[in-house]
Amino acid sequence: MDNPNEQSRMDKIVSLAKRRGFIFQSSEIYGGLNGFWDYGPLGVALKRNLKECWWQDMVAGHDELATLPGAGSPYEMTGLDCTIIMHPQVWKCSGHFDLFHDWLVDCRESKRRYRYDHLQGRFATYRAKRVFIVSDQSGEEAVADSEAKALKFFGVRPKNSDEIQWQEGGLVPLARCIADGTVALAEALGPAATEPGTLTPPREFNLMFETRIGALAGGDDDRAFLRPETAQGIFMNFKNVLDTSRVRVPFGIGQIGKSFRNEITPRNFTFRSREFEQMEIEFFCKPDESAAWYRFWRDRRWNWYLSLGLTAGKLQLREHAADELSHYSVGTADIEYAFPFLATGEFGELEGIAHRGDFDLRSHSEGKLVRKDGALVVELGADGKPRHRGSGKDLSYFDDVTRERYIPHVIEPSAGADRAVLAFLCDAYHEDEVPDEDGKARSRTVLKLHPRLAPIKVAILPLVKKDGMPEVAIALYRSLKTQLACMYDEKGSIGRRYARQDEAGTPWCLTIDGQTLADQTVTLRDRDSLTQIRLPLNECVSALRTRLQES
Numbered sequence: 129m130d131n132p133n134e135q136s137r138m139d140k141i142v143s144l145a146k147r148r149g150f151i152f153q154s155s156e157i158y159g160g161l162n163g164f165w166d167y168g169p170l171g172v173a174l175k176r177n178l179k180e181c182w183w184q185d186m187v188a189g190h191d192e193l194a195t196l197p198g199a200g201s202p203y204e205m206t207g208l209d210c211t212i213i214m215h216p217q218v219w220k221c222s223g224h225f226d227l228f229h230d231w232l233v234d235c236r237e238s239k240r241r242y243r244y245d246h247l248q249g250r251f252a253t254y255r256a257k258r259v260f261i262v263s264d265q266s267g268e269e270a271v272a273d274s275e276a277k278a279l280k281f282f283g284v285r286p287k288n289s290d291e292i293q294w295q296e297g298g299l300v301p302l303a304r305c306i307a308d309g310t311v312a313l314a315e316a317l318g319p320a321a322t323e324p325g326t327l328t329p330p331r332e333f334n335l336m337f338e339t340r341i342g343a344l345a346g347g348d349d350d351r352a353f354l355r356p357e358t359a360q361g362i363f364m365n366f367k368n369v370l371d372t373s374r375v376r377v378p379f380g381i382g383q384i385g386k387s388f389r390n391e392i393t394p395r396n397f398t399f400r401s402r403e404f405e406q407m408e409i410e411f412f413c414k415p416d417e418s419a420a421w422y423r424f425w426r427d428r429r430w431n432w433y434l435s436l437g438l439t440a441g442k443l444q445l446r447e448h449a450a451d452e453l454s455h456y457s458v459g460t461a462d463i464e465y466a467f468p469f470l471a472t473g474e475f476g477e478l479e480g481i482a483h484r485g486d487f488d489l490r491s492h493s494e495g496k497l498v499r500k501d502g503a504l505v506v507e508l509g510a511d512g513k514p515r516h517r518g519s520g521k522d523l524s525y526f527d528d529v530t531r532e533r534y535i536p537h538v539i540e541p542s543a544g545a546d547r548a549v550l551a552f553l554c555d556a557y558h559e560d561e562v563p564d565e566d567g568k569a570r571s572r573t574v575l576k577l578h579p580r581l582a583p584i585k586v587a588i589l590p591l592v593k594k595d596g597m598p599e600v601a602i603a604l605y606r607s608l609k610t611q612l613a614c615m616y617d618e619k620g621s622i623g624r625r626y627a628r629q630d631e632a633g634t635p636w637c638l639t640i641d642g643q644t645l646a647d648q649t650v651t652l653r654d655r656d657s658l659t660q661i662r663l664p665l666n667e668c669v670s671a672l673r674t675r676l677q678e679s
């Protein structure tokens with residue numbers, strides 16, 4: 129983090145999330161559990177709204193009769209809800225059992241654990257003593273971190289810092305230096321160590337959480353895994369969906385659900401968690417149309433974030449370079465957001481849109497595939513037999529109009545619900561000034577959430593707690609409650625109540641005042657424009673519905 133303003137902005141967002149009941153640390157009264165988060169009363173509503181928008185916009189509300197520009201033919205969408213624990217063979221054929229790992233290093237002194245690819249450093253020399261100072265930070269923070277560490281290690285005062293000589297060219301990845309032999313582990317000073325040589329050699333660490341099935345668990349046969357992605361449940365049911373519904377290729381299956389990854393270094397609030405939710409689509413199409421469908425989904429998903437109000441200037445679409453692609457992918461683009469906890473110019477992944485080819489359906493029928501001479505072939509063991517056997521089931525598709533049989537190609541837009549919630553929270557957070565009851569400027573914190581995402585759509589507020597105003601307000605609240613997420617609040621001055629709703633992201637407030645009793649009208653206050661208009665009491669529901677639909 130090289131921008132203190134952004135860091136303090138992030139700190140304020142985290143504190144608001146806790147103070148207003150959006151996000152809490154899991155098991156907090158026991159000191160919390162790293163990488164696990166709970167959603168509080170406002171957070172659960174925000175996250176549900178986000179998932180419902182995704183489901184409605186991508187799956188339930190999709191018009192399968194419409195020919196969409198750029199998409200070629202119309203397509204169908206349907207849904208699934210699969211189990212978290214599946215047959216262990218699923219993960220062998222998907223590649224996760226062998227390949228879904230990160231490299232980690234431990235520090236023997238500090239007992240800390242690091243992701244190998246997150247460590248970088250450079251040599252510092254002082255009076256013939258030389259050490260490779262390692263940092264686990266990124267950007268400018270890593271530079272400042274390593275400079276502070278060098279002063280401490282050599283026992284040099286800050287005013288004499290120019291007596292330390294630094295290796296030219298800035299910080300370099302530790303992994304690269306170890307691989308090319310320019311640094312030995314014995315020379316590396318770990319991020320939280322006081323002496324060099326305490327980092328262990330890197331080792332592979334599979335990210336899948338393991339569990340055991342059954343009361344007599346013990347042998348290897350009982351071993352099972354919590355799913356690290358929801359996608360595989362969709363491939364497991366590809367034939368079931370084809371056989372039991374009327375979908376024809378091209379079509380997509382959507383699923384929202386929990387996934388689990390034993391991340392080595394969960395960090396940045398909910399951004400990298402160990403338990404999180406995904407919103408994934410597996411879209412099945414004809415191989416020769418797959419490139420066009422890949423572009424279609426990339427653009428459709430990009431536009432979805434914009435339609436819910438994410439600031440375009442903070443979003444980036446990034447096509448992966450060939451050496452970044454997953455073991456199955458022939459093309460991937462990430463939709464990324466400039467989260468405030470990142471250094472200026474850095475972006476964090478919100479969603480990946482991958483062209484998975486026929487990798488999954490083929491491996492689940494034939495056995496785990498590997499890339500050999502550019503082609504995907506079944507992996508063989510030393511005995512020449514498939515190392516992981518597939519299901520042996522035919523997962524091809526027969527087009528009864530064209531009489532063609534083929535294995536469909538898959539385009540996969542895979543989004544994280546928690547990361548999206550975090551991005552929308554960060555984007556919505558604003559501090560501005562509003563006039564208070566006396567016309568003086570008052571600073572306010574406001575979440576400018578899109579009305580579809582806002583946990584509460586409207587607050588009903590009697591101006592004062594007397595003169596019959598609460599009775600009218602409660603009757604209005606009861607008539608709205610069955611149709612919209614709304615709340616009633618009569619505690620505190622009207623200014624404080626508006627401020628509370630602004631912080632919760634509530635787009636509208638309805639205030640019942642003296643005039644209401646005389647002419648049956650109420651004040652509708654708009655969170656963003658701060659305009660106030662009068663509305664007949666009996667038109668409130670339709671006025672709010674129209675605003676919500678047009679938002």
Ligand code: GAP
Nearest residue numbers: 357359399400401404478479480542543544547
């Ligand atoms: N099926 C493909 C797949 O799972 P991924 O890029 O590993 O691809 C997709 O994950 C999305 O899931 C990411 O873009 C991110 O939004 C979310 N995600 C992945 N790991 C996460 C984690 N540790 N914490 C929170 N969200 C995560």
